Amino acid sequence: MGSNTPHTPATPDSAPRRDFLILTAQAMGAVGAGALIWPFIDSMNPSADVLALSSTEVDIGAIAEGQEIKVMWRGKPVFIRHRTAKNIEEAKAVNVAELRHPETDDVRVKKGKEQWPVMVGVCTHLGCIPIGSGGGEYDGWFCPCHGSHYDSSGRIRKGPAPTNLVVPPYEFVSDTKVKIG
Amino acid sequence: MAHAPQEEKPGVIGWIDYRLPLKPFTDLLYDFPAPRNLNYFWNFGSLAGIMLVSQILTGLFLAMHYAASTSLAFDSVEHIMRNVNYGWLIRYMHAVGASMFFIVVFIHIFRGLYYGSYKRPRELLWFLGVAILLLMMATAFMGYVLPWGQMSFWGATVITNLFSAFPLVGESIVNWLWGGFSVDNPTLNRFFALHFLMPFVLVGVVLLHLMALHQHGSNNPTGIDVKGPQDQIPFHPYYTAKDFFGFGAFFLIFAAFVFFAPNYLGHADNYIPADPLVTPPHIVPEWYFLPFYAILRAITFDIALWVIGAAILGLALVLRYSDVVRAVLGTKGVLGAVASFLPKKACGWTCIGTLLGVGTLLLLVGFGGVVIESKLAGVLAMFGSILILLALPWLDTSPVRSSNYRPIYRVFFWVFAVNAVILGYAGSQTADWGILLSYCAGASCETKHVMGLLIESAWMEKHFIDISISLISTIYYFAHFLVVLPIVGRIEKPLPLPESISASVLAKHTTAHH
Amino acid sequence: MKSSIRLFCVALMVTASPVLAAGNKETPKQMDWSFDGVFGRVDKPSVQRGFQVYREVCSACHALKRVSFRQLEAVGFSEAEIKSLAASYTVKDGPNDDGEMFERPGRPSDAYPSPHANANAARAANNGAYPPDQSLIIKARHDGANYVYSLLTGYGQTAPEHLSVPEGAHYNPYMDGQIIKMAGPLVEEGVTYQDGTKATIDQQAKDVVNFLQWAAEPEMEERKSMGIKVMIFLSIMTGFFYLVKKRVWSDLH
Numbered sequence: 001m002g003s004n005t006p007h008t009p010a011t012p013d014s015a016p017r018r019d020f021l022i023l024t025a026q027a028m029g030a031v032g033a034g035a036l037i038w039p040f041i042d043s044m045n046p047s048a049d050v051l052a053l054s055s056t057e058v059d060i061g062a063i064a065e066g067q068e069i070k071v072m073w074r075g076k077p078v079f080i081r082h083r084t085a086k087n088i089e090e091a092k093a094v095n096v097a098e099l100r101h102p103e104t105d106d107v108r109v110k111k112g113k114e115q116w117p118v119m120v121g122v123c124t125h126l127g128c129i130p131i132g133s134g135g136g137e138y139d140g141w142f143c144p145c146h147g148s149h150y151d152s153s154g155r156i157r158k159g160p161a162p163t164n165l166v167v168p169p170y171e172f173v174s175d176t177k178v179k180i181g
Numbered sequence: 182m183a184h185a186p187q188e189e190k191p192g193v194i195g196w197i198d199y200r201l202p203l204k205p206f207t208d209l210l211y212d213f214p215a216p217r218n219l220n221y222f223w224n225f226g227s228l229a230g231i232m233l234v235s236q237i238l239t240g241l242f243l244a245m246h247y248a249a250s251t252s253l254a255f256d257s258v259e260h261i262m263r264n265v266n267y268g269w270l271i272r273y274m275h276a277v278g279a280s281m282f283f284i285v286v287f288i289h290i291f292r293g294l295y296y297g298s299y300k301r302p303r304e305l306l307w308f309l310g311v312a313i314l315l316l317m318m319a320t321a322f323m324g325y326v327l328p329w330g331q332m333s334f335w336g337a338t339v340i341t342n343l344f345s346a347f348p349l350v351g352e353s354i355v356n357w358l359w360g361g362f363s364v365d366n367p368t369l370n371r372f373f374a375l376h377f378l379m380p381f382v383l384v385g386v387v388l389l390h391l392m393a394l395h396q397h398g399s400n401n402p403t404g405i406d407v408k409g410p411q412d413q414i415p416f417h418p419y420y421t422a423k424d425f426f427g428f429g430a431f432f433l434i435f436a437a438f439v440f441f442a443p444n445y446l447g448h449a450d451n452y453i454p455a456d457p458l459v460t461p462p463h464i465v466p467e468w469y470f471l472p473f474y475a476i477l478r479a480i481t482f483d484i485a486l487w488v489i490g491a492a493i494l495g496l497a498l499v500l501r502y503s504d505v506v507r508a509v510l511g512t513k514g515v516l517g518a519v520a521s522f523l524p525k526k527a528c529g530w531t532c533i534g535t536l537l538g539v540g541t542l543l544l545l546v547g548f549g550g551v552v553i554e555s556k557l558a559g560v561l562a563m564f565g566s567i568l569i570l571l572a573l574p575w576l577d578t579s580p581v582r583s584s585n586y587r588p589i590y591r592v593f594f595w596v597f598a599v600n601a602v603i604l605g606y607a608g609s610q611t612a613d614w615g616i617l618l619s620y621c622a623g624a625s626c627e628t629k630h631v632m633g634l635l636i637e638s639a640w641m642e643k644h645f646i647d648i649s650i651s652l653i654s655t656i657y658y659f660a661h662f663l664v665v666l667p668i669v670g671r672i673e674k675p676l677p678l679p680e681s682i683s684a685s686v687l688a689k690h691t692t693a694h695h
Numbered sequence: 696m697k698s699s700i701r702l703f704c705v706a707l708m709v710t711a712s713p714v715l716a717a718g719n720k721e722t723p724k725q726m727d728w729s730f731d732g733v734f735g736r737v738d739k740p741s742v743q744r745g746f747q748v749y750r751e752v753c754s755a756c757h758a759l760k761r762v763s764f765r766q767l768e769a770v771g772f773s774e775a776e777i778k779s780l781a782a783s784y785t786v787k788d789g790p791n792d793d794g795e796m797f798e799r800p801g802r803p804s805d806a807y808p809s810p811h812a813n814a815n816a817a818r819a820a821n822n823g824a825y826p827p828d829q830s831l832i833i834k835a836r837h838d839g840a841n842y843v844y845s846l847l848t849g850y851g852q853t854a855p856e857h858l859s860v861p862e863g864a865h866y867n868p869y870m871d872g873q874i875i876k877m878a879g880p881l882v883e884e885g886v887t888y889q890d891g892t893k894a895t896i897d898q899q900a901k902d903v904v905n906f907l908q909w910a911a912e913p914e915m916e917e918r919k920s921m922g923i924k925v926m927i928f929l930s931i932m933t934g935f936f937y938l939v940k941k942r943v944w945s946d947l948h
Binding site for chain 2: 040042
């Protein structure tokens with residue numbers, strides 16, 4: 001071998017077969033690498049114990065009419081309000097079609113327990129915690145950050161928030177106990 | 182404003198290269214000319230690289246869930262194993278990966294020893310490699326403490342306690358290391374911080390290692406230099422293809438351990454939460470530390486300073502009359518080789534004077550009872566066993582690199598390898614294993630059990646050391662570097678070297694075809 | 696200088712068998728377990744029976760704090776069964792709004808309640824001996840499954856003459872040092888299995904080992920089945936990489 005140039009690979013004489021082989025090998029390598037990455041990404045998802053974190057039971061017997069409490073559930077505040085009959089009337093009377101996020105009052109509370117709205121106390125605009133106990137112009141909650149007004153059913157009436165306050169899954173285990181989550 | 186490209190080349194690569202030099206990186210891996218005859222032992226460098234990446238990746242994702250506090254650490258690791266999605270997979274990859282990393286690096290080092298890759302002009306490449314080994318060992322040691330099992334705690338206690346061997350400052354050093362008066366929460370916390378940091382220091386040293394390699398290119402199985410382009414092939418696609426194949430084969434072995442025997446290389450005791458009040462019956466480090474552990478424990482005796490003093494006086498005598506000694510030893514064989522290390526002319530009085538002074542001082546101090554305590558001696562021997570690798574380029578006197586052409590040295594190489602395995606085994610056994618000759622007196626004769634001879638003699642028991650397999654292997658380990666390498670290089674008659682790399686490749690092919 | 700030579704040749708030291716190295720105990724009986732090997736699987740009915748043995752016999756002294764009730768779904772219990780099982784235990788929780796700790800019925804997300812508040816309490820209740828938590832015992836002992844099985848079935852033998860068994864302790868050749876503080880926990884028909892299997896000591900030991908193996912490594916089945924897929928994929932991929940390597944190198948003379 002007396003050539004003076006470093007040996008470069010010969011021009012492919014069986015090009016299609018060579019390409020198939022290399023292509024398959026590369027494809028397998030890519031698939032393998034992708035399959036390897038997934039467990040790492042998934043490991044950052046909530047772990048089994050976090051997912052299993054169950055419910056909070058709340059005693060509501062002591063909440064007087066017109067008052068509300070704030071409890072922690074999955075790291076977020078949840079409002080439980082004892083609405084007056086007047087609140088309920090006003091909430092039902094609203095023309096749903098005019099709402100930014102149309103929802104009737106019925107779907108947001110439990111039947112027979114309309115005086116107990118339960119909702120996640122995080123403003124749907126940018127995440128601040130609204131001020132309650134009849135705050136704002138609609139007798140519900142008022143978010144001081146950018147001026148969103150929610151009514152006593154937790155629906156957005158005025159201000160920049162796009163949707164109504166989130167209603168978490170909950171049930172009444174008794175007349176004075178609510179289980180959230 | 183140095184060396185900026187004159188004009189911007191087309192395409193994305195061109196846009197980047199005009200602004201940030203890509204050529205060094207492409208040179209390193211893509212176009213780099215490599216010898217055409219590298220065998221599969223040359224795959225282990227890239228394997229080590231991929232293991233470093235794997236350890237950093239798995240370690241990072243473990244760190245997202247791990248809590249470095251004595252009350253939480255063990256539980257957090259079990260949380261990873263049981264609750265975190267694929268946590269068990271990432272944890273086992275990291276634990277098994279450490280072992281894989283060391284297997285690969287040890288084979289890589291032994292390749293260097295066999296083929297003389299440490300010789301000129303690659304001495305600095307070799308030094309960087311030793312630095313990488315030391316960093317790996319420190320990282321692995323601290324990492325093993327993090328799960329806070331029984332072995333984690335007690336291994337850390339035993340090894341950090343060694344630093345108390347240093348005279349005067351030993352105690353303070355240990356308390357400084359611990360951040361307290363024993364291995365506890367401060368120790369665990371700082372080990373976590375350092376364990377996270379060191380791999381990135383490692384990456385830096387690896388880059389330097391690759392740059393040093395770049396200077397003169399890879400060594401090759403013949404050990405002779407590349408003579409021209411006909412001896413070389415571009416790294417891509419030849420060695421990229423070969424490396425990918427190597428990755429595949431290696432991952433098969435890695436996966437076999439991770440999925441089917443993930444705890445085989447570990448120790449059951451580390452699944453017991455650390456208890457400072459209960460010492461495990463048998464404290465053992467991870468397998469990759471065993472040879473060094475054996476060396477550490479082999480020095481069971483104090484080293485009297487007067488012995489060193491007498492040796493230095495003896496050396497002074499030899500150097501004063503080195504011409505006479507040379508004449509006596511002659512020029513042939515082993516004795517001739519030893520003679521060749523002595524200076525031709527007798528050493529001057531400054532040189533002799535210093536040696537006489539130091540020797541006498543040590544002699545007097547030694548007779549006064551000053552010794553190097555066995556604990557310190559063991560520590561010095563253990564670190565010495567790694568640091569002696571740095572002297573290798575100068576200890577090996579052979580003009581020939583590759584052991585393929587060194588019939589005598591080749592035998593010693595394998596003896597060294599077997600000796601290393603023996604040291605490893607010795608490290609796994611209890612401290613009283615493998616004693617071949619010992620002395621006892623009276624009551625101690627009832628309790629002492631040895632593998633070989635036990636001689637009853639009160640005087641001998643007081644003054645003589647136990648001869649154990651570990652001690653013989655340790656002495657042989659150092660003798661390989663300090664005695665065998667220099668002498669064999671001088672007296673060996675190497676096999677005739679091929680004319681060039683391409684010539685040797687051709688020769689192989691023609692013999693194969695016949 | 697008088698000296699006499701006495702030869703103490705302990706050839707067994709060379710092999711350093713675990714018998715002599717680790718404080719004198721017999722090698723555990725080697726059993727065939729369903730979870731052994733590359734294709735190992737969890738024997739779910741046995742694990743359920745073993746859980747019953749654990750609940751009724753072992754949990755009086757031994758904790759299992761790393762296992763949560765919800766994890767039992769993996770061995771065949773239904774969600775409803777787990778809910779009622781958890782609720783049958785009381786668990787400490789709190790502080791409540793008055794600042795006090797209180798007790799409540801267990802939930803699936805709770806860990807298995809420990810019989811003792813902490814290790815010191817456990818020691819105090821057991822004459823200074825600590826009954827280890829069982830969540831990891833199979834991994835925390837060399838050859839764990841065979842060891843636990845042999846230990847549980849190793850009671851009732853007569854101690855050799857040279858070994859003196861102190862008051863309150865028992866002879867068991869499989870224990871480190873051959874003396875164990877724990878009394879033989881299993882008795883013939885000590886448990887009534889819900890599936891009607893005869894509860895011999897041997898059967899209970901096997902079942903509880905299966906349960907403890909699952910408790911120590913709940914991921915085992917997923918790990919091994921993933922392993923088989925990975926090995927097959929890697930073998931094929933490496934095969935392709937080898938062919939590519941050969942082809943790339945084929946054009947060098």
